[in-house]
Amino acid sequence: MLDQHRDYVLRTVEERGVRLVRLWFTDVLGNLKSFAISPAELENALEDGMTFDGSSIDGFSRIQEADVLAVPDPNTFELIPWSERSAAEARVFCDIHNLDGTPFQGDPRQVLRRHVRAAHDEGFTFYLAPDIEFFYFEAGQSGGRKPVPLDEGGFFDLTTRDATGDLRKETIRKLEQMSIPVEYSFHEDAPSQQEIDLRHTDALTMADSVMTFRLVVKEVAASQGVHATFMPKPLEGVQGSGMHLHMSLFRGDENAFYDDADEHQLSPLAKSFMAGLLTHAAEITAITNQTVNSYKRLVPGFEAPVHISWARNNRSGLIRVPIAKKANPVATRIEYRSPDPACNPYLAFSLLLAAGLRGVHEGYELPEEADANLFEMDDTALAKLGIQQLPQSLADSLRVMESSELVHDALGEHIFEWFLRNKRREWRDYKTHVSRFELDRYLRSL
Amino acid sequence: MPNTNGMLAVFGDMMSPDLARTLDLGGYSWKGVTTLDEATEAEPADGWRAAIVSIDDASEAAWSFCRSLRQHDDGTTRILLLVAGGQIGDLELRDDLFDDFCLSPFHPAELDARLRHLLWASGATPFARADLVEYGDLILNLETYQATIANRPLDLTYMEYELLKFLAQNPGKVFTREILLSRVWGYEYYGGARTVDVHIRRLRAKLGEEYAGLIATVRSVGYRFGQSRWGG
Numbered sequence: 001m002l003d004q005h006r007d008y009v010l011r012t013v014e015e016r017g018v019r020l021v022r023l024w025f026t027d028v029l030g031n032l033k034s035f036a037i038s039p040a041e042l043e044n045a046l047e048d049g050m051t052f053d054g055s056s057i058d059g060f061s062r063i064q065e066a067d068v069l070a071v072p073d074p075n076t077f078e079l080i081p082w083s084e085r086s087a088a089e090a091r092v093f094c095d096i097h098n099l100d101g102t103p104f105q106g107d108p109r110q111v112l113r114r115h116v117r118a119a120h121d122e123g124f125t126f127y128l129a130p131d132i133e134f135f136y137f138e139a140g141q142s143g144g145r146k147p148v149p150l151d152e153g154g155f156f157d158l159t160t161r162d163a164t165g166d167l168r169k170e171t172i173r174k175l176e177q178m179s180i181p182v183e184y185s186f187h188e189d190a191p192s193q194q195e196i197d198l199r200h201t202d203a204l205t206m207a208d209s210v211m212t213f214r215l216v217v218k219e220v221a222a223s224q225g226v227h228a229t230f231m232p233k234p235l236e237g238v239q240g241s242g243m244h245l246h247m248s249l250f251r252g253d254e255n256a257f258y259d260d261a262d263e264h265q266l267s268p269l270a271k272s273f274m275a276g277l278l279t280h281a282a283e284i285t286a287i288t289n290q291t292v293n294s295y296k297r298l299v300p301g302f303e304a305p306v307h308i309s310w311a312r313n314n315r316s317g318l319i320r321v322p323i324a325k326k327a328n329p330v331a332t333r334i335e336y337r338s339p340d341p342a343c344n345p346y347l348a349f350s351l352l353l354a355a356g357l358r359g360v361h362e363g364y365e366l367p368e369e370a371d372a373n374l375f376e377m378d379d380t381a382l383a384k385l386g387i388q389q390l391p392q393s394l395a396d397s398l399r400v401m402e403s404s405e406l407v408h409d410a411l412g413e414h415i416f417e418w419f420l421r422n423k424r425r426e427w428r429d430y431k432t433h434v435s436r437f438e439l440d441r442y443l444r445s446l
Numbered sequence: 447m448p449n450t451n452g453m454l455a456v457f458g459d460m461m462s463p464d465l466a467r468t469l470d471l472g473g474y475s476w477k478g479v480t481t482l483d484e485a486t487e488a489e490p491a492d493g494w495r496a497a498i499v500s501i502d503d504a505s506e507a508a509w510s511f512c513r514s515l516r517q518h519d520d521g522t523t524r525i526l527l528l529v530a531g532g533q534i535g536d537l538e539l540r541d542d543l544f545d546d547f548c549l550s551p552f553h554p555a556e557l558d559a560r561l562r563h564l565l566w567a568s569g570a571t572p573f574a575r576a577d578l579v580e581y582g583d584l585i586l587n588l589e590t591y592q593a594t595i596a597n598r599p600l601d602l603t604y605m606e607y608e609l610l611k612f613l614a615q616n617p618g619k620v621f622t623r624e625i626l627l628s629r630v631w632g633y634e635y636y637g638g639a640r641t642v643d644v645h646i647r648r649l650r651a652k653l654g655e656e657y658a659g660l661i662a663t664v665r666s667v668g669y670r671f672g673q674s675r676w677g678g
Contacts, residue, residue, distance in 0.1 A: 004604070005604050007591070008591045008604040008607065009604070011590055011591045011592075012591060012592070015590050015591070016592075016599070075605065077604065078601065078603060081601070125638030125640070127638075176651040176652070177652070179603055179606065179648045179652075181644070181647045181648055181651060199647060200640070200644070201641075202638065202640075202641065202644075250638050252638060252639055253623060253624065253638075253639040330640075
């Protein structure tokens with residue numbers, strides 16, 4: 001099988017006149033990294049991998065064990081649709097290995113592979129469909145000034161000169177060319193804010209797709225002189241950008257979340273999976289919401305979750321169970337609403353799967369549905385319902401993560417330790433910053 | 447232009463409903479003929495792709511038909527006999543007149559499997575060249591792994607290519623997701639059966655609006671490539 005994959009890739013490179021093959025991989029923080037090789041190197045790369053100096057990548061090797069191997073995954077070989085026709089380029093995602101061939105601990109893709117394989121061994125396939133939000137802004141603005149949106153459009157708006165609509169259309173075309181099917185797309189609530197919903201696929205493919213997605217959105221925007229950003233909360237006073245994740249577990253052709261005997265069509269397995277997510281939600285928040293800015297989105301009043309709760313049709317909770325149009329076994333799923341599109345999808349998907357399966361293995365009990373509007377309840381009322389809040393800041397979420405055995409085991413020592421160290425530094429830098437808020441509020445009055 | 451769909455000749459006095467149903471479900475195009483003259487008249491311009499010939503206790507005409515096929519097209523038309531149990535002795539010394547046979551009454555799955563294998567084995571004939579799969583504007587070059595639709599190259603991943611190849615090689619036939627998964631991916635695949643839906647969706651997008659309909663969804667069954675015999 002693998003040989004045929006290899007043949008297919010090599011033959012396509014030859015037939016289509018590919019001049020450059022880009023090897024893609026992802027660092028611990030979810031940044032896409034790339035180096036290019038010539039087609040002549042490709043056969044060798046597919047066979048043995050390409051050695052590179054891992055110490056140059058954030059969160060990869062320590063200096064003394066610097067060299068690692070990038071081994072292309074031929075399944076992910078694609079022509080890049082924005083390369084020049086006369087000098088075609090292709091990309092392929094890589095798994096990072098140690099020189100002795102073992103999976104490299106610092107590679108997020110290998111982490112997700114490990115979780116997907118473990119689920120597979122239990123007979124499960126983990127499917128995800130993200131709704132990804134982002135903003136378009138005028139390009140060329142430097143830091144410090146407020147970003148300028150391209151329009152003042154709102155939810156589902158169809159504006160007459162919809163510049164962002166054209167960008168979106170072109171983006172979707174490119175995504176489809178790169179094997180990323182789009183389900184919906186529309187203008188979101190805030191000025192220049194967009195949402196593109198991807199169709200479900202298995203977790204590893206989807207993590208690769210999210211990486212590709214972010215690049216395609218930025219590439220298409222940049223080609224029109226526009227800046228696209230996945231920053232969770234770029235504008236005050238309007239909603240931020242989330243990445244709601246629709247999830248289900250399948251056993252072969254059967255949706256393991258579906259049970260027609262249940263009044264809400266949720267299987268016991270779905271309920272304990274949800275209980276796992278709720279129980280460990282605070283622990284995994286540092287990964288699903290990894291920037292200082294992420295926590296400015298997770299505030300009341302902007303459609304982002306604040307409380308650790310679930311409901312069927314209540315968008316103020318962390319988990320929503322969408323009501324299927326008709327009882328449709330395949331469509332039964334849960335929607336986890338806190339992640340933002342600036343997270344590392346490999347690590348976020350790994351932790352969601354690990355937390356959910358922990359609930360399944362340990363038979364966690366799903367708490368009562370919280371169908372009231374939680375934003376309107378005060379702390380005592382919430383406490384009475386046993387509803388906790390998500391961490392309030394990066395510092396908060398790091399503190400919870402640090403004592404989580406689940407996150408430690410799921411990420412592995414290397415990434416766990418590096419991530420905490422790196423993010424604590426980010427928090428320290430932030431803490432020393434004197435903000436405009438403070439100047440406005442205190443300079444004259446104190 | 448070679449027609450990969452090809453027309454099957456079904457020769458015999460009586461066309462059994464079982465046989466008709468088996469061929470229809472298999473997505474084959476066929477014509478029933480009862481005499482040599484009728485067969486000659488009904489023969490398509492590019493020849494028969496294969497012939498299914500019933501052999502019972504009065505089958506001289508059937509054997510003549512086999513002989514004529516062997517003579518007039520250098521023996522490239524594959525011949526499958528449906529032999530009534532008592533006539534098995536008739537095959538003796540006629541090995542040159544047929545490629546395979548099936549006992550009658552036949553088991554539909556057996557006939558389908560034998561026919562499919564026969565057509566596959568006849569890949570060297572001009573009607574189904576092994577290195578090229580064509581269906582309408584779609585061409586897959588099996589040697590270079592390249593696919594084109596209306597002369598536009600399709601950028602496919604390996605699995606998209608393999609799935610399209612499998613479907614295009616079996617036009618008109620309905621496949622369940624499980625069958626596609628096992629035949630195209632093999633069972634040891636992490637993606638699970640819904641992977642098939644995902645890939646079908648991707649293929650349709652890449653084929654483009656005009657050609658997306660080449661792959662039809664057959665409700666609560668699976669997928670079918672190309673036209674169904676029922677005109678659906």
